[in-house]
Amino acid sequence: MGENAPSKGNAKTRERVLQAALDVFFEKGFFEARVDDVMARAGLSHGTFYTYFKNKRAALVELVERAVEALYEITEEPWRRGHSYLSLEQSIRGFLETYQRHYKIIKVWKEASVTDAGLAYLWDRLVGKITSRIQKNIEASIRRSICRKVNPVIAARALAGMIEHYAYAMFFKGESADIGEVARTLAELWYHALYVQ
Amino acid sequence: MGENAPSKGNAKTRERVLQAALDVFFEKGFFEARVDDVMARAGLSHGTFYTYFKNKRAALVELVERAVEALYEITEEPWRRGHSYLSLEQSIRGFLETYQRHYKIIKVWKEASVTDAGLAYLWDRLVGKITSRIQKNIEASIRRSICRKVNPVIAARALAGMIEHYAYAMFFKGESADIGEVARTLAELWYHALYVQ
Amino acid sequence: MGENAPSKGNAKTRERVLQAALDVFFEKGFFEARVDDVMARAGLSHGTFYTYFKNKRAALVELVERAVEALYEITEEPWRRGHSYLSLEQSIRGFLETYQRHYKIIKVWKEASVTDAGLAYLWDRLVGKITSRIQKNIEASIRRSICRKVNPVIAARALAGMIEHYAYAMFFKGESADIGEVARTLAELWYHALYVQ
Amino acid sequence: MGENAPSKGNAKTRERVLQAALDVFFEKGFFEARVDDVMARAGLSHGTFYTYFKNKRAALVELVERAVEALYEITEEPWRRGHSYLSLEQSIRGFLETYQRHYKIIKVWKEASVTDAGLAYLWDRLVGKITSRIQKNIEASIRRSICRKVNPVIAARALAGMIEHYAYAMFFKGESADIGEVARTLAELWYHALYVQ
DNA sequence: CATGAATGAGCTTTCATTCAT
């Protein structure tokens, strides 16, 4: 990306603009959102936006980059603690909670990705990281014969996709919202899909 | 939607415009596509577009509505022939093939859905139809005790989402493309996720 | 230059826009002139400008290119008919008249050249063409010993510059405006500057 | 002009700003130069500019006014020592050297004059002073019959313009740069253009 | 029906200038 902001201005104002941008992007949609709307929300003048960001996209990119860092935490811990159903449920729940914590930026991010290859790539890379971790897990399990002999590439993508898709539907389509039960059910499906018994 | 085109004009020309619209929307993206581009592709003048469609969106809606009809075929046949692994694999394969057959309009549709609630609703309704059918299937299976006792709403959404997500990634992100193997793996995951043994 | 206009639109309207552009550029100056001003003068809407020209500069370039063609006539005929004082006077008078005929675009052209290297180049090329013709003339005259032994490069530039400078001052600074007398005096200076007796 | 700077602030800082302004105006052109650029060059903050100058133009005007004083030296000495070819050559050479010594501000000045009547007037007044001195010289020479009977107003303007034009082309268009030879040739042309023998 | 010239609302961006600190 690298087209980020001029390093001018006041850090607090910058924060104010970013927060306003996130809110407005989320509420009106990134494409519908006007720089004017953002700055009105921030209580600043239109021109000030350009003290901090090259353009509307640059503000989004900065928001996304911050989220990326936070979201990488998802790819770190989980799946480490064995392949028990329990650890799986905790991992899935963790994912859903992180997703929820960042749902505003995720919504805007995915919206913008539709016409912005750079942003789409960032998302795909994040998903890819998670997926390949799952894939390695499956491969190890197959080697240890505690898992069915499925194509690990396809299986990893399918199961990761199942979770991602559900999270999206749950938070943005207003579907079943009890994270606990969702995590339990998804973990159960996942567990039995792969593991014998 | 109800904002359909006046049924004026020559049917063949209308067809020509629609086909051009589909191609251009697919290639440039719906938002980037200009009415100009569409009509240049159709070999007609810019203004003629508005003889057939109220606006750019109306052409897309018409394309989507046609696809909806065709896509309902997915919701008809499958899952009917028992709950064998085999019928599942055939159903999934059928879904993937239908998805592939309509991939152009699906791509545009999903792209536009991001900022167009009406189009998003149409997709959700289609998915909902499939999902509720799956849900009923699961409920029946549970009743007949041939299936784990999972939350049928969540499970149906998750598994339907898994397939939909995979199809999207496969056709639009250029991932693993051997439909046969994909269908086999997805069916296997699904089958074991739900059915005992 | 080559960044000219879209080949769309009506030829008469294009002409109307160009004429309005020339007038407005001349009156307000190229930099001060707004596309709005031009189109108001043309009695057309703002947006229409962009049917015909990529931007403000493109309209100027088209005006300049037309002038260039006309101005090349200056470089064709003159200085051919011998080196008599009379032919010199006629040539200078011809130059001044042509300059006057195109004074509007010349003023705008020179103004814009200040910050536009492309336009400056076009003017320099035109002047260069005239100058090198004069230079060859001087060289020939020296060879035939009917002219003083001056550096022909410097002399040609100096004399061409003298005429160009005078034309500019005369038409834009409101100085002595009797073309006949000016041409006679300039010719006399030029003639004696070079030719013996 | 009369819009001069308030004589506030520290004289050394003022000097620093002016020097930076001259350099930046020269390098980027007056219109392209940003107050930001000037102050960055001066190693001062943007806002400080307005402690010393009312606006961007005021800084240029101050630079020009200083140059005007220095340039009036051109109008003082020369042409005094008789009408010999030698004194003429020395005068022209002196002009070229003075022009060269101030070439930075002259370039900017002439650039800005294109859209700034006040600055154009200052230049014209300077040129006018030189020209009228030449004119008087010619008139005296005609009275003493050592010079052809030309229109002294036109001749003075033409010859002064020739020198000015050449200086401009020489220093800003990168043409023939040996001042000695140029002065010699220009003096020769001028001398014979006017004086018999 | 087809045409394509004309429209104009609406967005993005720039930067000289101000002014509280």
Next chain:
DNA sequence: AATGAATGAAAGCTCATTCAT
């Protein structure tokens, strides 16, 4: 005196849509 964040007027340009021919 110096700072630099904030301002906001102003301009350029795009393109979906209209409508006279």
